[in-house]
Amino acid sequence: MTILDGRKTSKDIKEEIKAEVDKMKANGEKVPHLAAVIVGNDGASLTYVGSKVRACERVGFESTMVRLPNTTSEIELLDTIEELNNNDDIDGFIIQLPLPPQINTQKVLMAVHPDKDVDGFHPTNFGKMSLDMSTFIPATPFGILELIDRYGVETKGKHTVVIGRSHIVGRPMSILMGRKGFPGNSTVTLTHSHTKNITQITSQADIVISALGIPNFLKAEMVKDDAVIIDVGITRVPDDSEKGYHITGDVDFENVSKKASFITPVPGGVGPMTIAMLLKNTLIARERHRKNRG
Ligand code: GUN
Numbered sequence: 001m002t003i004l005d006g007r008k009t010s011k012d013i014k015e016e017i018k019a020e021v022d023k024m025k026a027n028g029e030k031v032p033h034l035a036a037v038i039v040g041n042d043g044a045s046l047t048y049v050g051s052k053v054r055a056c057e058r059v060g061f062e063s064t065m066v067r068l069p070n071t072t073s074e075i076e077l078l079d080t081i082e083e084l085n086n087n088d089d090i091d092g093f094i095i096q097l098p099l100p101p102q103i104n105t106q107k108v109l110m111a112v113h114p115d116k117d118v119d120g121f122h123p124t125n126f127g128k129m130s131l132d133m134s135t136f137i138p139a140t141p142f143g144i145l146e147l148i149d150r151y152g153v154e155t156k157g158k159h160t161v162v163i164g165r166s167h168i169v170g171r172p173m174s175i176l177m178g179r180k181g182f183p184g185n186s187t188v189t190l191t192h193s194h195t196k197n198i199t200q201i202t203s204q205a206d207i208v209i210s211a212l213g214i215p216n217f218l219k220a221e222m223v224k225d226d227a228v229i230i231d232v233g234i235t236r237v238p239d240d241s242e243k244g245y246h247i248t249g250d251v252d253f254e255n256v257s258k259k260a261s262f263i264t265p266v267p268g269g270v271g272p273m274t275i276a277m278l279l280k281n282t283l284i285a286r287e288r289h290r291k292n293r294g
Contacts, residue, residue: 004147006269010276021060032286033062035093040070055275074103085113092118092285118281136281141172143273148183160186161205169211210250220255229263
């Protein structure tokens with residue numbers, strides 16, 4: 001059994017990105033600039049955005065955090081997005097999700113200019129991804145592809161079962177694994193809350209990608225021997241520790257890892273890859289921006 005080590009892999013990717021940025025600086029070029037918009041005070045979202053901003057600093061990017069109150073109206077957020085779309089200094093930006101209930105998420109994501117949409121959530125970019133065109137791939141799915149690629153996990157002709165159809169992970173993952181090329185060329189089954197007999201389906205899978213958010217959902221008896229297990233779950237489970245919680249994945253790691261050929265741990269698997277790939281998308285955005293507008 002091989003652990004798909006997201007901590008080490010993301011560190012390697014960040015070092016590669018930093019080397020690119022160092023070259024840009026040496027050539028007197030502008031470095032990539034990422035902005036992150038956060039609305040409200042959700043603890044997990046603040047932690048994620050803080051990590052994204054710190055990661056930018058470490059690789060030498062510029063970063064801007066835009067913090068808006070929980071009471072922000074949809075119009076106010078759309079105005080902020082318009083400013084970021086028009087700000088030539090910013091190469092890419094993200095709107096951290098979830099948004100408060102008074103704001104229509106889909107409307108907001110559609111307002112982000114596709115060239116600056118480093119999360120890959122705009123329908124134009126999602127459509128391009130589905131059509132095998134070059135685009136921004138959402139960071140978590142992109143991170144999973146990168147792990148599969150760097151560890152040489154075979155995907156061609158394999159049966160990949162994706163659990164969960166969220167717009168951020170499950171849905172794009174189901175598209176990417178069935179695309180032509182590597183990673184891809186899988187036969188994909190997308191399962192969700194209305195799926196019947198899920199054990200019957202997961203136990204036929206060569207690759208299981210679980211993005212459900214239910215701690216320890218995937219048990220050893222639900223997977224076959226030598227399956228590849230990708231755990232995207234990051235649920236905060238309250239405990240008596242100083243932090244008050246610990247992070248738990250969707251997979252019963254202790255037992256499932258005994259059967260798996262490759263498996264991602266939680267924490268330290270897919271999670272760290274998300275930030276590395278957001279940086280990668282921002283680097284790509286800067287490069288495209290430079291070619292288009294100097
Ligand atoms: N909330 C949970 N995951 C993500 C993500 O990848 N991007 C953004 N913007 N918000 C999120």
